[in-house]
Amino acid sequence: MTLFLQRLFDAFDNGAIYAAMALALALIYKSTGHLNFAQGEMAMFSAFIAYVLSSEQGLPTWLAIIIAMALSFVFGAVVERVLIRPLERRNPLSVVIVTLGLFLVVGGAAQRIWLGTPKEFDTPFPDSAKAIRISDAALRTRTIWFWAVLLAIVGLLFLMLKRTRIGLAFRAVASNRESAQLVGIGVGRTLMIGWGLAAALGAFAGSLRAASTPTFDTNLMLPVLVYSFAAVTLGGFDSLGGAVLGGLLVAVFETMVSGYVEQIGGQLAQATALVMIILVLLVRPSGLFGTRKIERV
Amino acid sequence: MKPILTLEQGSPQYRVAQLIGWAAFAALAIWLPFGASETDVGLFSDAMAFAVAVMGLNLVTGLSGQVSLGHSAFMGTGAFTTAILVADHNWSFFATVPVAALLCFAIGVVVGVPALRLKGLYLALATLGLSIIFPKVVEKYDFTGGTNGKRLGRKRLVPPAWTHLDRQDDRHIWIYFIILSITVVLFVVARNLFRSRPGRALIALRDNPIGAEVSGVNLAHYKVVAFGLSSAYAGIAGSLLMFRSDIASGSSYSLNRSIALITGLVLGGLATIVGPVIGGLIVVWLPKLIEDRIHGDDPREKSWSTIVYGASLIAIMFAYPGGIAGLIHTIRIRLVQIRPRIPTRRGSADDDIEFETVTAG
Numbered sequence: 059m060t061l062f063l064q065r066l067f068d069a070f071d072n073g074a075i076y077a078a079m080a081l082a083l084a085l086i087y088k089s090t091g092h093l094n095f096a097q098g099e100m101a102m103f104s105a106f107i108a109y110v111l112s113s114e115q116g117l118p119t120w121l122a123i124i125i126a127m128a129l130s131f132v133f134g135a136v137v138e139r140v141l142i143r144p145l146e147r148r149n150p151l152s153v154v155i156v157t158l159g160l161f162l163v164v165g166g167a168a169q170r171i172w173l174g175t176p177k178e179f180d181t182p183f184p185d186s187a188k189a190i191r192i193s194d195a196a197l198r199t200r201t202i203w204f205w206a207v208l209l210a211i212v213g214l215l216f217l218m219l220k221r222t223r224i225g226l227a228f229r230a231v232a233s234n235r236e237s238a239q240l241v242g243i244g245v246g247r248t249l250m251i252g253w254g255l256a257a258a259l260g261a262f263a264g265s266l267r268a269a270s271t272p273t274f275d276t277n278l279m280l281p282v283l284v285y286s287f288a289a290v291t292l293g294g295f296d297s298l299g300g301a302v303l304g305g306l307l308v309a310v311f312e313t314m315v316s317g318y319v320e321q322i323g324g325q326l327a328q329a330t331a332l333v334m335i336i337l338v339l340l341v342r343p344s345g346l347f348g349t350r351k352i353e354r355v
Numbered sequence: 356m357k358p359i360l361t362l363e364q365g366s367p368q369y370r371v372a373q374l375i376g377w378a379a380f381a382a383l384a385i386w387l388p389f390g391a392s393e394t395d396v397g398l399f400s401d402a403m404a405f406a407v408a409v410m411g412l413n414l415v416t417g418l419s420g421q422v423s424l425g426h427s428a429f430m431g432t433g434a435f436t437t438a439i440l441v442a443d444h445n446w447s448f449f450a451t452v453p454v455a456a457l458l459c460f461a462i463g464v465v466v467g468v469p470a471l472r473l474k475g476l477y478l479a480l481a482t483l484g485l486s487i488i489f490p491k492v493v494e495k496y497d498f499t500g501g502t503n504g505k506r507l508g509r510k511r512l513v514p515p516a517w518t519h520l521d522r523q524d525d526r527h528i529w530i531y532f533i534i535l536s537i538t539v540v541l542f543v544v545a546r547n548l549f550r551s552r553p554g555r556a557l558i559a560l561r562d563n564p565i566g567a568e569v570s571g572v573n574l575a576h577y578k579v580v581a582f583g584l585s586s587a588y589a590g591i592a593g594s595l596l597m598f599r600s601d602i603a604s605g606s607s608y609s610l611n612r613s614i615a616l617i618t619g620l621v622l623g624g625l626a627t628i629v630g631p632v633i634g635g636l637i638v639v640w641l642p643k644l645i646e647d648r649i650h651g652d653d654p655r656e657k658s659w660s661t662i663v664y665g666a667s668l669i670a671i672m673f674a675y676p677g678g679i680a681g682l683i684h685t686i687r688i689r690l691v692q693i694r695p696r697i698p699t700r701r702g703s704a705d706d707d708i709e710f711e712t713v714t715a716g
Contacts, residue, residue, distance in 0.1 A: 093476050093479070093480075095424075095479075095483075141669065144673065145672060145673070148676070149420075150476075151416070151420055151422065152672050152676065154422050154476065154479065155422075155617065155621055155668060155672055156668075156669050156672050158422075158614050158617060158618075158665075158668065159618075159664075159665045159666070159667075159668035159669035159672070160665065160669065161614065161665065162611070162614060162618075162661050162662065162664050162665025162666075162668065163661075163662055163665035163666055163669070164665075165661060165665075166658045166659070166660075166661030166662035166664075166665060167658075167662060169655065169658035169661065170655050170656075170658040170659065170662065171655075173654060173655045173658065174654075174655065280487065280610070281487070283483075284483060284484055284487050287480050287483060287484075288484075291477075291480060325491055325494070325495050326488065326491055326492065326495060328484070328487055328488050328491060329484075329488045329491075329492075331484055332481065332484030332485060332487075332488055335477075335480055335481050335484055336466070336469050336470075336481060339469040339470055339473060339477055339481070340469045343473050343477075
């Protein structure tokens with residue numbers, strides 16, 4: 059029982075990171091119908107920026123993360139405007155190809171700058187090393203902080219979507235882009251904000267990931283990307299809440315399977331993401347909360 | 356601008372021009388292993404193997420508009436199949452190729468069935484998982500050589516005596532011709548597939564899925580078979596790489612390799628026959644050309660090839676989505692105009708029959 063509980067708590071740690079990344083992916087999917095394959099590499103780059111600001115420039119870690127998130131917001135918005143929008147009208151395949159190109163450029167640039175010695179990144183939260191003991195299983199303070207901040211961000215995001223004009227515009231664009239344009243909503247600007255928010259969320263996920271591993275390098279987000287794709291598939295691509303829950307469930311599934319099935323172990327843990335994706339596609343392609351697509355001819 | 360030459364399709368002049376083109380191409384391909392250095396011949400052999408993998412990707416991306424990020428894993432499966440069967444079970448190199456193809460076809464179908472019955476990017480998602488776990492799987496088990504990779508040991512592809520190429524110095528020429536012949540056969544098969552009934556069905560699916568399905572095209576069935584074939588091509592490509600290499604390692608079949616194949620295909624030209632040939636050359640030569648320009652041995656400098664790959668992928672989507680094959684086509688129609696054959700009807704019975712076959716074809 060203790061072991062089970064311990065594994066569950068460990069899963070919560072990764073779950074927060076997967077949830078944040080999945081939320082970023084779902085945000086873009088909901089508004090544009092595209093998946094950004096470069097999301098992970100962009101998040102990795104942002105984590106390195108936070109690292110440079112805190113470790114090399116001496117800023118407090120939390121401030122470094124916030125600045126990295128702000129810079130990522132700008133980068134995400136620029137990517138939408140410069141790379142995605144001109145191609146969007148052509149076909150979905152070109153957008154996929156461009157995000158793959160971006161994957162290579164951002165990943166390659168990070169390797170060019172930071173390849174070599176693994177970097178250390180401090181956690182921004184106080185008392186992170188401490189843990190609460192629940193029937194001998196340790197729930198780390200870090201994990202509680204991760205979820206507290208993540209849920210605060212999710213709460214803010216929902217407030218923004220439901221209570222502000224920008225949020226209303228975002229929902230209108232997501233629901234029907236043409237009609238939104240006809241009633242005078244700045245579709246382009248809204249999409250830029252969506253991509254920017256996604257990139258900022260990615261930066262948050264990247265920083266958490268960097269803080270939760272002893273050292274990190276440019277491969278930081280590649281595994282996370284697969285898990286978060288599994289998470290959005292499970293949550294239903296266009297459901298933001300589903301993405302968060304999906305992230306948590308995927309992390310639990312990963313930790314339990316690699317913990318209890320010896321053949322999988324730590325090395326093949328990522329196979330659980332693939333299995334999860336295929337299971338969801340077989341059983342319930344629209345995910346837990348996704349809207350089913352009905353097409354009229 | 357007026358074209359320099361106007362040819363009517365099917366006319367004797369057209370045939371002659373076509374023949375000259377193919378003869379020049381064949382002459383170049385046959386001259387190359389004797390004229391170029393051993394290293395370069397080896398790289399061209401690799402480029403042909405990669406061209407097969409890119410053609411495989413073309414069957415799924417070009418024909419059905421779906422992206423596969425798992426072709427590195429299929430290539431890897433092919434390479435490891437050959438390495439294991441040759442090193443541990445004393446198979447001949449050639450006998451391993453169909454095994455690699457069948458194995459990859461089967462894996463392709465297993466992944467394709469759940470992912471392809473749905474519209475959208477599901478294939479990309481499932482195959483992304485495949486390419487990320489592939490290196491981990493082969494590094495975990497002993498029969499795949501663990502983290503060191505699978506070595507062929509002393510087993511090599513040796514040219515038979517009648518070729519007079521069995522000296523160590525000439526082995527690369529034999530391997531070149533073997534890979535060339537297999538590549539040519541696979542390209543002819545792919546070309547016919549593009550023009551066959553299933554090929555046209557797939558193109559219809561890509562361009563208007565609902566319309567195609569209403570016209571009686573079994574959407575999922577065709578897509579799954581196309582993806583299986585596409586995976587088999589990648590498997591054969593991996594197998595062919597082992598004709599020359601003496602080690603298969605998981606790290607060379609990572610996600611980046613899959614994206615490199617996509618880059619090759621898009622730069623070469625999607626949904627064309629020439630595109631994958633150019634793509635194979637790009638996948639092999641582009642990193643080489645960039646690395647040649649790198650001074651010093653800072654490992655970080657190697658990432659320039661990744662950056663250039665990505666940047667050219669983005670640039671071509673903006674500047675020339677048809678790829679290099681599309682560019683060549685545009686230049687060619689400026690220079691040489693090819694008129695489609697206009698069927699004539701002169702009243703004789705023979706002509707009538709010919710007219711009918713032309714329209715039917």
